[in-house]
Amino acid sequence: MAEEPFDADEIEEPAPVRGGSVVLRERFLVNGGKPLPELDSPNAKAFMAEDRHDLSRNLFALVCTPGIPLRTPEIKKFKTTPGSGLLELVEWESVFWPIIGQRTMIVIYERPMGGRVMDRIKSGQARITEYDIPRKVIQPIVDGLRHVKTLNTAHRALRPDNLFFLDEDLQEIVLGDCVTAPEGFDQPLMYEPLERALASPAGRGVGSTTDDMYALGASLVVLTVGSNPIERMKGEDLLFRRTNLGSYAAVCGNARIPMSLLEPLRGLLSDSANERWGIDEISNWLNGLKQTPQQKKPARKGETPLRFGGRDHTNVRTLAHAFNRQIPEAVKTLKDETFHAWLKRSAGEGDLSDTLKGYVDTANFHKENHQGTDEYLVARCCAAMDPHGPIRFKGVSVYLDGFGPMLAMEIIRNGNIQVLTEIINREIYQFWISDRTSFLDSIEIGQQYAQMKAWLSSKEAGQGLERCLYELNAGLACQSPHIIEDGIIFIDDLLPALDRAANHADGHSKPVDRHVAAFIAARFNEDILPHLRALAAPKESTAVIGMLSLLAFLQWKLKGAPVYGLTSWVGGLLGPAINAYHSRTTRRELEKEIPRLVRRGSLPDMFDLIDNAEKRAEDQDGYADAVEEYSACSREITDIEGSGNELQEKAERTGQRTAATISIITTMIAVTIMFISEIL
C-alpha cells in the first residue's frame, strides 16, 4: 500500500487535497488511490475497499458528493436487513475524505465482480436473449424490489446502468446503489413514471414500488433491445411524446420487442398507477399465470391541436406543463374563449373548461391579494388540468413528497428558494391536495405542511426555512458554515464536529447558528423548545444561556465525550451570561472557574456553574438589598445636604435653643441654691 491510511475519527485539521485512504469503523479500508470509475454512481465516486478482518471479501466504496441529501433511513435499513437482488450494503460512515479535503459519507458495498450489465452487453461479453429475460433479469430484480418493499421504501434508482453482474460468470444480476442521492434524482426521464417525470429531478418525490415497476418496464425495453431505442430523444420532446402517445408506445418506439414480453411491458409501462403491474402481477407472469391483457391507452387527444409555446398540443396535460413555463401567455390563453371552445369541442373537457373559468373569475375577484396574481391562477389551473401531475408554480414543478430534496438542492445551489417557500406560505399545496383527495391522505399532508408553514413564519432560531430543510431531508448534512465540510448527518456527530470547528472558528461567532439550531430541533428526539425559546430571546445574556443549555443538554443526553474546544469556544461567549449576575464578586468567581471547566470539556458542568439557581437567587436578593440600601443612603444624603442655607439656619436655631436651655437651667440652679441658703 502506497500511503498510510487516515483514521477518520482522529482527523483534527483538513488534510491537503491529495490521494489518500481512510478507515471506516476501524475495519474497512477505502483506498483513495484506487478509483473504480466503472462502478461510479452519478453522485458518488467508487473506490477500492477492503475488509481488514476478512481480506477475501470483495468490496467497493461509494464516496458521496458532499451536499447532496442522502437516503439515510434507507442506508440503515439496507445495512441491517440485506436481501437478495440487491448489492449488499456492508458499512457506512461519515468520514474525512482526503481527496476532497472534507468529510463526506462513504458507503461500502459488496463489489459486483461482473461489472455493469449494460457495459457487458455493449462490449459483447454478455448477451441477454428474450428467453433469459424472465429468469435472469426480471426474477432477481423483482426479488430485490420485493425486499425493498418489505422495508417500506422504494428503490427509485432502477435503470439499466444501475444493474450489475454480481459474479464473474455474469449470471447473477443485482440492483445497484440507490442511497447516494434523493429518490429518482439520478433517473433519466425515460425511467420515471410520466407524472413524476414532469417534476424537476430533485422534486420527483419518494414514490413507491409502483414507480419502481415502471422503471423495471423501461429498463427491460433497453435490456431486451440491447440499447436505448429512444436514446436521442431528450427532455421536453420525450415528455411530449410520452404524454401524447403513452409511455409504452413512446419508450418502445419502433424497437422490435419480443412477443413474449409485450404483455409484461404493457403492464409495467402503463401510465396509470392503478393499472400498472405490481410485484404480484409480474410474479404471476413469471410463474406462467396469464394476466388480463392491457390495451395501450394513449392520453385523451383533441381532434384539432391548440398552438401554445411553439408546440401543437392535443391534450391538456402537455398544455399544463407548458402553461407553467410561460405564465403571461398562459393567462391570456385561459381568458381566451377560443381556448375554452377548444377544450369543450376538441379536447372534450367541458367540465374542466367550466372549472378553469371559475378559477379565472375567482382570480378577478381577489385582485387585491396573491390569489389574484397570474402565477396563482396558472398554478391552480395547472393542478386541475393535470390531476396526477406535480405542483406547478412559477415555473417550478415539484411533488409534495419531493419537496424536501427540492428545497435542499435549491439551497445548496443557491437557487430559487423563494418560489418553494411561497408554495408553503401561500398554501399553493392546499388546492393541489384538494384536487387529489382520491389518492392522497389529504388530512395528513395538510397537517404536515401547515406545520411547515408555522415553521417558515417563525424567525426564531430552530424554526424557519432551515427547520423545514432538515425535517424534510433526513439525509441532508448540516449546512452551518462552521461544520458544512464535516458533512454531519446524525445528531451524535454534531458536538464532535463543533468541537473540531472550534479550532478554526471566529471566537466571536456562536457555535449554534440558525442551521445548527434547526438541525438539532429536527434530529434530536427530545423536547428542546424551552432551550430554543431562550436561544431566540432578544436579551443577549438569555440567548447565550439558551445556547449553552441546549449544547449541555445535547452532551448530557447523548453521553458524548468531552468537548474541550467547544467548551472553550462557548466559554469565550459567556460574557453576557456572566454579566447577568449583578455581583462583581460572583462574576470574578465564575470567570476564575471557567478555565477549570474548559479543561474538563463538560458543557453540563459549565451550564451548572453559569446558571446555578441558588446562586442566581442569592444574587437577586443581594442586589435587591443593595438597591434598597443605596436608596436609603441617597435619601439621607438629600436630607443632610438639604437646600441652600437650611443646614446653617438649622445649626443656628439649634445653638440658640441650646443657649436658652443653658440659661434657664443655670437660673433655676442658682435660684434654688440662693433660696435654700437663705432659708438655712
Place this chain on the structure above:
Amino acid sequence: MNMRVIIWGLLIFALLLIVALPTVMLVAFGMLPGLVAMIIDRTEERSATFCVGGLNFCGVFPYLMDLWFGDHSLGQAIGQLTDVFALAVMYGGACMGWMLYLSLPPVIASFIQVMSERRLQQLRKTQRDILDEWGDEVITDADLGGDGLVLPQQDDQNVAAEAA
C-alpha cells in the same frame, strides 16, 4: 379673649402694687433688659428672651431675697435700685445672657456642620462600595438618576473572554 387677659393682668398687677409694691418696683426695673429682649425677640421659640431673661433674673433674685427676708419697704427697694453694684449685678446677668445667646449658636452650628460632613462621607463611601460590588445599574434601579453620585471604576467587564 385678649381683652380678658389684659383685664386680668391689670387686675393682678394692681393687686401686686397694693400688696408688694417694693417687689414689683425691683422686678420692673431690674428685669428691664429681659423685657427689652422679649420685645426685640420676634422668633417663635423665644430663645433670646429665655436666655437673657433667665440670667437677668439670676442677677435680680439675690436682691429680691433681701426684700422678702429683710425690710420689705419701698425705701429698701429704692435703695437697691440706686445701688450701682446691685444694678451692675442685675444688668450684668442680662449681659451674660446676651453673650451666651450670641456666642453659642455659631459654635453649635460649626459642630453640627462637621458632624454632617462626616456622615455624608460615610454615606457616599457606602454608595461607592455598593456600586463597586453591584454595578451602576443600581442607580437606575434605585430610580435616582445618579445625581451627585460617584461612579465606581470599570474594572471587571468581559473577563469571560480571557477565561477561554
